[in-house]
Amino acid sequence: MAQSPTPTSRTFGRVHVELVQGDIVRQPDVDAVVNAANAQLRIGGGVAGAIHRAAGSGLEAEAVPLGPIRPGQAVVTGGHGLANRYVIHVLGPVYGLDTPSDELLAEGYRNALRLAEKKEMSSLAFPAISTGAFGYPVEDAAHVALGTIADVALNLQHVRLVRFVLFTARDLAVHQDALAQVTGGDPGEAAP
Ligand code: APR
Numbered sequence: 001m002a003q004s005p006t007p008t009s010r011t012f013g014r015v016h017v018e019l020v021q022g023d024i025v026r027q028p029d030v031d032a033v034v035n036a037a038n039a040q041l042r043i044g045g046g047v048a049g050a051i052h053r054a055a056g057s058g059l060e061a062e063a064v065p066l067g068p069i070r071p072g073q074a075v076v077t078g079g080h081g082l083a084n085r086y087v088i089h090v091l092g093p094v095y096g097l098d099t100p101s102d103e104l105l106a107e108g109y110r111n112a113l114r115l116a117e118k119k120e121m122s123s124l125a126f127p128a129i130s131t132g133a134f135g136y137p138v139e140d141a142a143h144v145a146l147g148t149i150a151d152v153a154l155n156l157q158h159v160r161l162v163r164f165v166l167f168t169a170r171d172l173a174v175h176q177d178a179l180a181q182v183t184g185g186d187p188g189e190a191a192p
Helices: 046-055 057-066 101-118 138-153 169-181
Strands: 009-012 015-021 032-036 074-078 086-090 123-126 161-166
Touching (some): 074 101, 161 169
Parallel strands (some): 123 161
Antiparallel strands (some): 074 086
């Protein structure tokens, strides 16, 4: 079968952005995983369920007193039973209800990166925030997510790797298309 011509990684300044299909709780090589959280920072379904189950009850005990949080806001906790040192919890917008949804989603990514910088992290892994229970169309969310990373990449002092962990092959393909379309970065840095 022919290789896909679309990139699964690209470099923006000194920041490597990569796309993988996988499970957010199986990313042991990054400093932090990002949780697609609920406002109360409690265990939920989807990403939040997987992260809290893998981390253990200590995560909820640390996180809940930091909430409730607003759409676009992010907070950081320890990783507890996860292999990662930190969890960054982001509340994405409920699509069409928390508005403007695109701006709130971008703000969530920016705030996660701000916390990563503050803690001097060099690597983190994001799920596709808001694209599950919160109903954000994955094509639109992918453009917002990758465009936001590209925009802020040049200002990052510590973060060098941003990984997107997509649950399905389709979501990976959608993000590959979006990454190819994002402007900025170094030409010729696209890797198959
Ligand atoms: N690893 C990576 N991605 C995952 C995983 C996983 N283990 N589980 C689900 N996903 C994908 C979903 O397929 C979706 O594309 O992550 C994306 C985000 O889905 P949700 O977890 O539903 O997050 P979101 O849409 O932001 O909704 C948050 O859902 O579970 C509740 O408590 C949570 O109220 C909050 C809401």
